[in-house]
Amino acid sequence: MNKILVLIILVWNLGYAQEIAVAKYSGGGDWYANPTSLPNLAKFCNQNINTKINTKIATVEVGSSEIFTYPFVHMTGHGNVVFSPNDVINLRNYLTSGGFLHIDDNYGMDEFIRKEIKKIFPDNSLTEIPSNHILFQEPFNFPGGLPKIHEHDNQKPQAFGIFIEGRIVLLYTYQTDLGDGWEDAEVHNDPIQVREKALKMGANILNYAFKN
Template sequence: MEVWRSKSFLVVAGLGVLLGGTTLAHDSPSLPRHTETVEEASGQAYGGYIGDRNFVISRGNGLHEFYFTRAIYSSWSRGYGRRGRGSWATDWPKADVQFLWGLKRLTNIDAYDFDNPVTLDNPDLRRYPFLYMLEVGAMQLTPPEVEGLRDYLTAGGFLFVDDFWGTYEWQVFEHEIYKVLPSHEIVELPLDHPLFSNFYVIEEILQVPNVGNGRSGYGTWEQDGYVPHVRAIFDDDGRLLVLINWNTDLGDAWEWAEDPWYPLTYSNFAYQMAVNAIIYAMSH
C-alpha cells in the first residue's frame, strides 16, 4: 500500500508508530484566526434549530441502528451552510436527508430519517459509529475537539471526509488531522480494498463536481484539485479509522440528485461510495 506524506509539512522523518513509536511533527500552516467556534455554532448561530450543544436526536420515535451523523467543528470560514453557519454546515441539512432517502431505498439498514449534527466534544458522539465531515479546508480544531475526535476514533468510530479541494486545503486538513492522530500515516486506499466491493463494485474513482460545474459541464475540478483521491488512515491493527475523499464533492451529488440537470453518473457514484463506506464501518 502506497504511503502518502506531504513533504511541505513533514519535518521529522520516519514511519511513526509502525517503526517504534516515533511521532511525526508538522509545521503550522499560516491560517486565518477563528471566526466561528463550536460554542458559536451550537449557541446563537444555531438560530434555535438545535439550541443546546449537547442535545442529540430531537426528532423521530424509537432508536435506530444507523444515524447519519455530521461533525460540527470550529472553522475560520462561514462556508455555504444553512443560514451562513460555518463550513461544517455546507449542504446541510438537505444533503444528509436526501442521502438517507437513498440509503433506505438501496439497503435494508434501519436508518434514522433525519440529519444528526453533533459537536466533536459531545460525549454522546460515541453512540454513532459513522461520522461525516466536509469542507475541512477551513477547519481549525480546538483542543476539546481534538481530544473528542481522537477518543471517538480510538474507541471504534469511523470518519468519512468529503468536499475539499487542492493543495492548500489538503495542507490545512493534514495539519488538523495530525493533531488528532499524530503518529498515523495517510495512505492511498487501493481499489482492491474490500471497501470498494462490499456492496457495490467500484472500479474507478470519479471526480464528483459541485452542482454549478456539474450542471454546466464546464469542468469537474476546483482550485488545483484536478485528480480525485481516496486516502485513508489505519490504526496499528489495520482498522480503517478515516476515509478521505479529496478533490471531489460527494455531498453536492446527494443534495442535487433529483436535479434533472445534474449528471446521474456523479450522483450514482456518490451514493455508491457512501453506501459502501457505511456498510464497511458498520460491519468492522
C-alpha cells in the same frame, strides 16, 4: 472498545434505526455545507442496501461526548478547520473506540484539514487506499477506486485513510466532492449517472463503517 459503542453495536444487531451525524467544527469553515446530502444518502441506503438509517440527520460538535452515540460522522466544508486540544483528544478517543469519521473536501479544505488530522494521529500518516480495497467492492463495485463527481483542479480523485489495527477509522476523500453528488438534484444539476455514482460510493462507505 468504548462501552457506549458496544451498546450501539448491540442496537444495530437488534435491528433498530442507525444514527449518523454531521460534524460541527471551529475555524470558520462552512461545516453546514451540503444540507441535503446526508438525508439523501440515508434514504438511498435504506432503499438499496437494506439499512435502517434515520433520515433526520443530527449535528454533533467534534469535542462533545455526544459524538460517541454515532457510529458514523460526516464532515465537510470549503475552508478553515481548527481542532482545539479537547477536540483532538475527543476525536482520538472516538475513533480508537470504534467510531468512523468521513471527511469530504468540498473544495478548499485540504490545506487545513491535513494539519488537523495530524494533530489527532501524530504517529499515523494518511495512507492512500488502493482501488482493490473492500471499500470499493461492497456493495457496489468501483474497480477504478474513488469516482470523480465534480471537477476542481483537474486532479484524480483520491481516498486516504487512517488505519488502526487494519481498520479504516478516518476516511478522507479528496478531489471528488461526493457530498455535492448526494445533494438534491437541482442544487448542482448533475446528470443522474453522476449522482448515482456518488450515492453508491457513499453507500459503500456507510456499509464499511457499519460492518468493520
